[in-house]
Amino acid sequence: MLILGMLRQVVSGTMQSRASSCWKAALPLRFLGHSPQQIPADASFYSTSASEAEPPRVLITGGLGQLGVGLAGLLRKRFGRDSVILSDIRKPPAHVFCSGPFIYADILDYKKLHEIVVNHRITWLFHYSALLSAVGEANVPLAKAVNITGLHNILEVAAKYNVRLFVPSTIGAFGPTSPRNHTPDFSIQRPRTIYGVSKVHAELMGEYYYHRYGLDFRCLRYPGIISADSQPGGGTTDYAVQIFHAAVKNNRFECNLKASTRLPMMYIDDCLRATLEVMEAPSECLSIRTYNISAVSFTPEELAQVLCKYVPEFQITYRVDPLRQAIADSWPMSLDDSTARKDWGWKHDFDLPGLVRTMLSFQGFSTRVAHAN
């Protein structure tokens, strides 16, 4: 009790004197995220976490989607191949299975999640399992189960075993009544998709567990992510990936959003680097627990114009999907990510031309890019 009391004094005093810049202190990191109210009456609720000096032991849920395999690659480079376990409820392709540890893990199986975290001594968890915006609308009961019940299981397990938890949110956590230009971190959030509603719920629940139980919860609102070697899983921004494959395959693309639909987007390398950076940021640098991050913002028409510089024969036509269009029209056109830039130095590397060049330089695209240059 005495130690807890001293910690309360030290932490509360420091919190009051903290300026907006990052605060350095000699206290063990696992105490720093706790404001006085955050230290629970029963501190033994937490098991001892691994020393901050040791590399984390990582679990990625929903790891076989568009983003998980790339994240595993990045984390394995940093922490070692065997420190990062990829998991999903699908069978991994051979090259993924051979690239490092993989296990079957259904996030709806609460007991199994405990077993995995205990048996593998997990200290960091990246919770990527979800049904995205378009597939979520097509199967609302499943989206509720995976995105809400699944999240509850993850929160309980992470809090119980003192695991640092990353949960991605999305531009889809905003809605038609949010400001659409430079949407700030704190704004009206009344999304009209089950995906968006479940992500607002995840943001709020994660922050509640942070304040109530001291869970080290970290969250970024991703824009639409563009990747060359992984396919999107059923979202509204998927066109911005599919357009590249169509361009190289047959020089034309039929877009399911209107030409003028402006949405925030980001190249996958920026997204995954941001994810690692926010997880590595000292707790005291994080003035909030859910950050907007942003890179570029464009319409299908603008993307097609840049593509045409490299693939001059490329043609885009439009056949609007009313469901996806309604979702896109309710989302921000650009995000204000100044807090992330200030708190932990977030900065994107890929602008629109850089993103297009990089996408095209993958596989079969390379000769055309060289030709255009």
Ligand SMILES: NC(=O)C1=CN([C@@H]2O[C@H](COP(=O)(O)OP(=O)(O)OC[C@H]3O[C@@H](n4cnc5c(N)ncnc54)[C@H](O)[C@@H]3O)[C@@H](O)[C@H]2O)C=CC1
């Ligand atoms: N890709 C993007 O543009 C964006 C993604 N995000 C978020 O990032 C995360 C990862 O996104 P993606 O890789 O694109 O998603 P994805 O849809 O490609 O992959 C999701 C994965 O979750 C798995 N999954 C479904 N039900 C499961 C269950 N019961 N147990 C375990 N796994 C289950 C699926 O098998 C799938 O491999 C998601 O939370 C998503 O909301 C946020 C904003 C943008």
Ligand SMILES: CC(=O)[C@H](N)C(=O)O
């Ligand atoms: C922006 C997202 O969250 C995702 N790509 C989607 O379109 O659903």
